[in-house]
Amino acid sequence: KAGVTQTPRYLIKTRGQQVTLSCSPISGHRSVSWYQQTPGQGLQFLFEYFSETQRNKGNFPGRFSGRQFSNSRSEMNVSTLELGDSALYLCASSSILAGGVNEQFFGPGTRLTVL
Amino acid sequence: AQSVTQPDIHITVSEGASLELRCNYSYGATPYLFWYVQSPGQGLQLLLKYFSGDTLVQGIKGFEAEFKRSQSSFNLRKPSVHWSDAAEYFCAVGSNNNDMRFGAGTRLTVKP
Numbered sequence: 001k002a003g004v005t006q007t008p009r010y011l012i013k014t015r016g017q018q019v020t021l022s023c024s025p026i027s028g029h030r031s032v033s034w035y036q037q038t039p040g041q042g043l044q045f046l047f048e049y050f051s052e053t054q055r056n057k058g059n060f061p062g063r064f065s066g067r068q069f070s071n072s073r074s075e076m077n078v079s080t081l082e083l084g085d086s087a088l089y090l091c092a093s094s095s096i097l098a099g100g101v102n103e104q105f106f107g108p109g110t111r112l113t114v115l
Numbered sequence: 116a117q118s119v120t121q122p123d124i125h126i127t128v129s130e131g132a133s134l135e136l137r138c139n140y141s142y143g144a145t146p147y148l149f150w151y152v153q154s155p156g157q158g159l160q161l162l163l164k165y166f167s168g169d170t171l172v173q174g175i176k177g178f179e180a181e182f183k184r185s186q187s188s189f190n191l192r193k194p195s196v197h198w199s200d201a202a203e204y205f206c207a208v209g210s211n212n213n214d215m216r217f218g219a220g221t222r223l224t225v226k227p
Contacts, residue, residue, distance in 0.1 A: 043217040090158055106158035
């Protein structure tokens with residue numbers, strides 16, 4: 001099976017712009033989670049989608065949003081970009097294990113730089 | 116809510132030496148524990164996982180981890196480190212509400 005793919009791999013934007021990142025999960029996986037990774041804050045959970053519905057949300061401002069399509073592909077959007085949004089954004093595709101726990105498989109990430 | 120602590124931010128070992136990376140978790144029920152590795156600029160790769168059963172679990176690349184409930188620990192070990200093991204390692208705890216929490220990570224440097 002092909003792994004999780006994320007596009008684009010690199011992005012440079014300026015403050016105030018908006019950006020959309022895309023994630024294609026592993027075939028058959030219906031859950032997609034997004035994380036922000038920065039040197040200062042580490043890996044922080046943004047949100048999780050399952051069957052086109054947001055199931056969980058982390059502690060991020062409303063500028064961060066996402067959606068999932070019927071084919072399980074997901075996008076996340078960040079509006080009004082700030083310098084602090086510069087980060088590696090990771091998408092994880094999950095299979096549901098016994099007990100309802102996700103086993104997450106990560107994509108290579110999108111490196112966003114905000115100037 | 117569950118949480119994970121990785122006490123060591125950075126560890127340096129010599130190639131061929133043994134390795135142990137520490138992980139402590141906090142979770143009210145039986146934890147679901149994971150170790151991931153991340154090479155620079157890359158995503159996270161799953162090394163191994165524990166859900167139940169044998170407390171010593173084997174993973175890829177020669178890694179193993181031992182679950183110790185009494186110590187709330189899930190330390191990662193490797194008997195002989197290779198230069199290619201240099202990377203950042205993350206311990207994570209999951210739950211059945213689809214909420215996974217990661218530790219801050221431990222950066223491993225391997226000396227020749």
